[in-house]
Amino acid sequence: xxxxxxxxxxxxxxxxxxxxxxxxxxxxxxxxxxxxxxxxxxxxxxxxxxxxxxxxxxxxxxxxxxxxxxxxxxxxxxxxxxxxxxxxxxxxxxxxxxxxxxxxxxxxxxxxxxxxxxxxxxxxxxxxxxxxxxxxxxxxxxxxxxxxxxxxxxxxxxxxxxxxxxxxxxxxxxxxxxxxxxxxxxxxxxxxxxxxxxxxxxxxxxxxxxxxxxxxxxxxxxxxxxxxxxxxxxxxxxxxxxxxxxxxxxxxxxxxxxxxxxxxxxxxxxxxxxxxxxxxxxxxxxxxxxxxxxxxxxxxxxxxxxxxxxxxxxxxxxxxxxxxxxxxxxxxxxxxxxxxxxxxxxxxxxxxxxxxxxxxxxxxxxxxxxxxxxxxxxxxxxxxxxxxxxxxxxxxxxxxxxxxxxxxxxxxxxxxxxxxxxxxxxxxxx
Numbered sequence: 001x002x003x004x005x006x007x008x009x010x011x012x013x014x015x016x017x018x019x020x021x022x023x024x025x026x027x028x029x030x031x032x033x034x035x036x037x038x039x040x041x042x043x044x045x046x047x048x049x050x051x052x053x054x055x056x057x058x059x060x061x062x063x064x065x066x067x068x069x070x071x072x073x074x075x076x077x078x079x080x081x082x083x084x085x086x087x088x089x090x091x092x093x094x095x096x097x098x099x100x101x102x103x104x105x106x107x108x109x110x111x112x113x114x115x116x117x118x119x120x121x122x123x124x125x126x127x128x129x130x131x132x133x134x135x136x137x138x139x140x141x142x143x144x145x146x147x148x149x150x151x152x153x154x155x156x157x158x159x160x161x162x163x164x165x166x167x168x169x170x171x172x173x174x175x176x177x178x179x180x181x182x183x184x185x186x187x188x189x190x191x192x193x194x195x196x197x198x199x200x201x202x203x204x205x206x207x208x209x210x211x212x213x214x215x216x217x218x219x220x221x222x223x224x225x226x227x228x229x230x231x232x233x234x235x236x237x238x239x240x241x242x243x244x245x246x247x248x249x250x251x252x253x254x255x256x257x258x259x260x261x262x263x264x265x266x267x268x269x270x271x272x273x274x275x276x277x278x279x280x281x282x283x284x285x286x287x288x289x290x291x292x293x294x295x296x297x298x299x300x301x302x303x304x305x306x307x308x309x310x311x312x313x314x315x316x317x318x319x320x321x322x323x324x325x326x327x328x329x330x331x332x333x334x335x336x337x338x339x340x341x342x343x344x345x346x347x348x349x350x351x352x353x354x355x356x357x358x359x360x361x362x363x364x365x366x367x368x369x370x371x372x373x374x375x376x377x378x379x380x381x382x383x384x385x386x387x388x389x390x391x392x393x394x395x396x397x398x399x400x401x402x403x404x405x406x407x408x409x410x411x412x413x414x415x416x417x418x419x420x421x422x423x424x425x426x427x428x429x430x
Contacts, residue, residue, distance in 0.1 A: 014299030070105030293337020
């Protein structure tokens with residue numbers, strides 16, 4: 001397998017995991033990050049079993065390093081509640097079904113681990129390197145940064161997030177879809193632990209379902225902080241602006257009919273940490289690759305979705321691993337366009353189905369009180385999310401229907417992206 005010179009635009013989670021995957025394959029990888037230092041957007045996230053499997057495949061120690069940077073006490077089941085405090089159901093631990101657990105981690109901690117591992121594997125990260133133009137008309141694509149530098153490569157990967165500059169060069173008229181706002185705030189863990197009423201919130205992640213609103217509470221940094229993400233309608237946030245300060249009084253008023261414990265927790269949010277933005281979803285793109293086949297989009301730049309499937313970061317991790325496997329099949333630079341087409345063919349059905357799941361959940365999880373809401377709750381109690389008691393442990397290759405299709409959760413959480421990608425490559429590249 002030849003080693004290619006690969007330029008990655010974007011130093012977020014998607015860019016760094018792609019840099020790691022490609023560096024481990026022996027490629028020369030350079031990451032261009034537009035900001036002066038690597039930044040994170042958001043608080044705690046849950047890494048799902050399908051993503052944990054990939055991390056375990058990369059290096060012998062990476063998975064344990066990630067666990068050490070997050071919640072090392074073992075998998076904590078997610079619990080679901082109605083906004084009035086009525087318990088709905090508990091999502092069981094997924095490790096027993098899918099060999100890998102889900103775990104909670106702060107985005108900043110995960111980003112640092114990926115940065116350390118990528119640089120250890122040989123990737124070079126440049127900050128203050130904002131790309132303003134890409135020329136793919138010659139034999140090799142060239143990126144130009146605003147400071148006048150010229151970066152030539154065999155392949156340019158646009159992993160620069162939902163506001164992707166690389167994508168906008170390809171699709172200047174694409175508009176992000178935006179319907180829901182979210183407040184994000186952080187609460188010091190010791191402050192909650194000292195209050196007997198709030199301490200139970202640190203035991204397990206919670207999701208509260210309310211009419212047209214939803215609250216997600218996750219303990220992160222080994223309980224040092226508690227992350228709140230609170231969804232609501234309206235125009236409090238701005239699409240593509242993630243550093244807008246939230247109005248604290250409006251924040252509290254928006255959830256004034258929620259149960260007392262979570263309302264009390266909201267009053268403990270560090271005011272300076274309260275941000276508000278609009279959740280966005282990217283319309284389905286006709287192609288992720290430029291016509292030359294020398295520039296490709298991945299992760300949120302290619303298929304950003306709202307967070308109601310908790311799979312955005314997992315799809316970025318899977319993309320990075322799949323792209324590395326696809327490029328391993330190219331014997332020369334002339335074959336890169338062919339393997340990029342295969343990459344799209346393999347990845348698109350999965351990421352688009354998960355995007356549809358996120359939209360479906362966004363509706364179901366924010367139903368107003370009534371018959372549809374009662375049917376939802378009863379259905380969830382009977383068949384909890386993530387459960388796969390009848391699964392024969394055979395890999396689910398074909399895209400299933402949505403739950404209650406019994407194949408769905410094994411297809412989502414039991415996915416082995418590296419094995420699946422290579423089996424599909426064997427078929428596509430005959």
